Amino acid sequence: MTPLSNIVDGVATPGQGQRVTYNPSNLDEVVGCYTQGGAEDVAAAVDAAQRALPSWSTASPQIRHDLLLRVGARLLAEREEIGRLLSREEGKTLAEGLAEVSRAGQIFQFFAGECLRPGGQLLPSVRPSVDIEITREPVGVIGLITPWNFPIAIPAWKLAPALAWGNCVVIKPADIVPGCVHALVRILHEEGCPPGVVNLVMGRGSEVGQALVDHPAVSAISFTGSEGVGRRLIAACGAGLKRVQAEMGGKNPMVVLDDADLDVAVPACINAAFFSTGQRCTAASRFIVTRGIYDAFVARMKADLSRQFVGNALDPATTIGPVASSSQLQSDLDYIALAREEGAAVWGGELLDRPDRGYYLFPALFLDARNTMRVAREEIFGPCAAVIIADDFDHALTLANDTEFGLSAGICTTSLKAASAFRKSVKAGMVMVNLPTAGVDYHVPFGGRNASSFGSREQGRHAAEFYSQIKTSYVFCG
Numbered sequence: 001m002t003p004l005s006n007i008v009d010g011v012a013t014p015g016q017g018q019r020v021t022y023n024p025s026n027l028d029e030v031v032g033c034y035t036q037g038g039a040e041d042v043a044a045a046v047d048a049a050q051r052a053l054p055s056w057s058t059a060s061p062q063i064r065h066d067l068l069l070r071v072g073a074r075l076l077a078e079r080e081e082i083g084r085l086l087s088r089e090e091g092k093t094l095a096e097g098l099a100e101v102s103r104a105g106q107i108f109q110f111f112a113g114e115c116l117r118p119g120g121q122l123l124p125s126v127r128p129s130v131d132i133e134i135t136r137e138p139v140g141v142i143g144l145i146t147p148w149n150f151p152i153a154i155p156a157w158k159l160a161p162a163l164a165w166g167n168c169v170v171i172k173p174a175d176i177v178p179g180c181v182h183a184l185v186r187i188l189h190e191e192g193c194p195p196g197v198v199n200l201v202m203g204r205g206s207e208v209g210q211a212l213v214d215h216p217a218v219s220a221i222s223f224t225g226s227e228g229v230g231r232r233l234i235a236a237c238g239a240g241l242k243r244v245q246a247e248m249g250g251k252n253p254m255v256v257l258d259d260a261d262l263d264v265a266v267p268a269c270i271n272a273a274f275f276s277t278g279q280r281c282t283a284a285s286r287f288i289v290t291r292g293i294y295d296a297f298v299a300r301m302k303a304d305l306s307r308q309f310v311g312n313a314l315d316p317a318t319t320i321g322p323v324a325s326s327s328q329l330q331s332d333l334d335y336i337a338l339a340r341e342e343g344a345a346v347w348g349g350e351l352l353d354r355p356d357r358g359y360y361l362f363p364a365l366f367l368d369a370r371n372t373m374r375v376a377r378e379e380i381f382g383p384c385a386a387v388i389i390a391d392d393f394d395h396a397l398t399l400a401n402d403t404e405f406g407l408s409a410g411i412c413t414t415s416l417k418a419a420s421a422f423r424k425s426v427k428a429g430m431v432m433v434n435l436p437t438a439g440v441d442y443h444v445p446f447g448g449r450n451a452s453s454f455g456s457r458e459q460g461r462h463a464a465e466f467y468s469q470i471k472t473s474y475v476f477c478g
């Protein structure tokens with residue numbers, strides 16, 4: 001099988017080795033074969049980006065707008081083909097794969113609009129006859145390091161604002177799912193992206209990702225992934241005086257109060273914790289349920305979960321796809337064993353036999369869990385949720401805030417007063433009322449607090465904070 005190449009300076013460029021990807025729904029099926037780059041490919045890509053920067057950073061906003069709009073339209077037109085590739089490579093259901101490609105297309109269209117929106121400000125000075133002008137300029141060459149759980153939406157929400165603000169980029173997708181980013185970078189070039197503006201180097205994080213972080217000509221790094229890698233990368237960027245944005249994990253709570261409508265709360269909790277196989281940084285992994293509704297909530301969760309079908313991502317009957325990789329599956333199984341050791345009553349969590357050889361894991365509830373347990377404190381990133389009893393609203397809020405993370409948080413209640421109090425007091429970057437903690441809009445700020453996020457927000461108009469830098473000019477006009 002001939003591997004798909006890196007794309008450097010607009011040209012397909014072979015690397016040193018190759019990686020074959022397999023379908024987590026069916027391990028006997030090869031999905032793709034990709035070249036593996038190394039530090040020298042990163043150096044060539046950064047060189048190309050530096051050469052492209054003077055003309056791209058000064059290009060008419062109309063040119064950037066038109067490119068992003070065309071790319072958005074192509075993604076929407078090719079949604080079926082790319083969505084199937086995404087589902088075969090990552091394992092999310094086809095419906096989720098298709099929705100993710102649409103989201104990527106819409107993100108490009110949103111940022112096409114941003115290219116033409118004036119971003120400056122004219123202010124009077126405290127001195128007479130002096131005007132002050134605040135303008136935004138590109139940051140330079142930006143390294144984008146993306147994870148496996150959103151193989152096209154996350155690359156899109158980093159690439160589109162980077163280009164809109166006139167930067168050049170080198171992107172490194174997660175090694176187990178490079179197919180969608182390869183397709184996206186190919187489309188960018190087919191739609192007229194000038195050589196060197198977007199460069200793709202595939203390969204391992206410890207080599208390609210590290211080389212990007214270490215390269216002195218890379219001015220900024222935008223990363224999404226684990227807390228461990230994120231923390232190391234933030235330290236390295238700080239030492240190299242690079243701008244950095246890191247989107248890391250979550251241990252997101254979903255509070256269910258006595259007055260909740262279970263017809264709303266249970267579907268929201270199932271979606272939040274188990275759709276996309278629980279592999280979302282915004283996934284709910286703690287259900288904090290007040291005493292009066294606990295038994296009814298658990299009974300209804302078990303009944304509704306029993307109707308979910310865990311199967312091949314392309315099977316229309318499937319509501320929950322396989323776990324994405326063998327290492328993630330092993331980690332999930334280790335946490336399920338740990339939940340038992342820590343004294344929770346585990347419901348579900350079985351490996352499933354299916355005609356296809358895949359990583360099929362039934363959702364797990366860790367009943368009667370306590371918030372002090374490791375399974376209630378550490379990000380699992382699989383179809384597992386701890387169910388914790390709370391005495392009342394105040395206790396539930398205290399438990400919800402007792403975490404090192406702070407990405408998203410949800411509450412299910414029919415009380416406007418309780419919902420408002422929760423929105424104001426919960427320590428999270430995003431709050432949902434009677435909605436799943438996961439599944440966000442593409443045109444508003446995304447991000448969290450504490451160990452969940454570092455640096456400025458992603459997405460929406462707030463993305464400008466990271467992808468542009470401010471210049472303040474003083475003009476004597478007397």
Ligand SMILES: NC(=O)C1=CN([C@@H]2O[C@H](COP(=O)(O)OP(=O)(O)OC[C@H]3O[C@@H](n4cnc5c(N)ncnc54)[C@H](OP(=O)(O)O)[C@@H]3O)[C@@H](O)[C@H]2O)C=CC1
Nearest residue numbers: 146147174175204205206209210225226229248249281381
């Ligand atoms: N917040 C989120 O959305 C995500 C959180 N996670 C969490 O992380 C856990 C492990 O997933 P995993 O894929 O290993 O996450 P990682 O943090 O290892 O991977 C995220 C990205 O960083 C790259 N990377 C890895 N090491 C380095 C490095 N030293 N320097 C620069 N880049 C690097 C990876 O490359 P490569 O994979 O190619 O080696 C990948 O592109 C999950 O179980 C989950 O808890 C994972 C994904 C997304």
Ligand SMILES: O=C(O)CCC(=O)C(=O)O
Nearest residue numbers: 279280281282438439440
């Ligand atoms: O919940 C979402 O829509 C986005 C989640 C996400 O960005 C992530 O899991 O990395």
